[in-house]
Amino acid sequence: MKPKTILIVLLSILPTLMVLAVYSKLPAQVPLEWGIDGTIVRYGAKYQLFFVAGLNILFGVLMPILPKIDPKRHNYARFETTYTTIRLLLLLFMSMMVGISLVESLYPNTIAIGKVMFAMIGVLLVLMGNQMPKIKSNFFMGIKTPWALSDETVWNKTQRLGGRLFVFGGLWLVVSCFLVAKQTILFWVCMAVVCVICVVPTVMSYIWYQRVQHTQE
Numbered sequence: 001m002k003p004k005t006i007l008i009v010l011l012s013i014l015p016t017l018m019v020l021a022v023y024s025k026l027p028a029q030v031p032l033e034w035g036i037d038g039t040i041v042r043y044g045a046k047y048q049l050f051f052v053a054g055l056n057i058l059f060g061v062l063m064p065i066l067p068k069i070d071p072k073r074h075n076y077a078r079f080e081t082t083y084t085t086i087r088l089l090l091l092l093f094m095s096m097m098v099g100i101s102l103v104e105s106l107y108p109n110t111i112a113i114g115k116v117m118f119a120m121i122g123v124l125l126v127l128m129g130n131q132m133p134k135i136k137s138n139f140f141m142g143i144k145t146p147w148a149l150s151d152e153t154v155w156n157k158t159q160r161l162g163g164r165l166f167v168f169g170g171l172w173l174v175v176s177c178f179l180v181a182k183q184t185i186l187f188w189v190c191m192a193v194v195c196v197i198c199v200v201p202t203v204m205s206y207i208w209y210q211r212v213q214h215t216q217e
Helices: 003-025 046-069 073-106 113-134 146-150 152-179 183-216
Strands: 029-034 040-045
Touching: 003 046, 003 073, 029 046, 029 073, 029 113, 040 046, 046 073, 073 113, 113 152, 113 183, 146 152, 146 183, 152 183
Parallel strands: none
Antiparallel strands: 029 040
């Protein structure tokens, strides 16, 4: 078994092991949801943490299946390493989220939830952005506009642009966590970043596709 595969298996079960390790010490009610200002808006029975942790197991099982059912399954061999890296990044991010929930359950108000979460999202965007230009055409990963899926050149341009926007948007979000005091403002900064990295590549993929069509006519 490859080292990365072993790491994926470990990260898939890590959150469940973390919950099991401290379960007897957890209070009966634990925080499960936070508002945009970082305050807790919903508590739940501590056993519900197993459902949150179980998402990693579900994700770990589902991700190897997707390439086998994708109509463009042949392309996955062209970015196998990238696909594995992205799986690792997402599993690590989800594991850290469970870790934050456990820390806040055991030691309330020790973490500035809003800033930490937005900083983590920013770092994830930067890391994902570096991988995006390597993603080949498929139906499950990357910026999958109908125009990008219809033309490989448009696909590659769209992923490169998306990758740059992910990196710059992620860096901006991380920097904002240090410059902005109010967590509600950080939420809107995050929403602005998400809008830009979703809308701009979508519009540009349409424009690039139209140019390709006109060239072929």
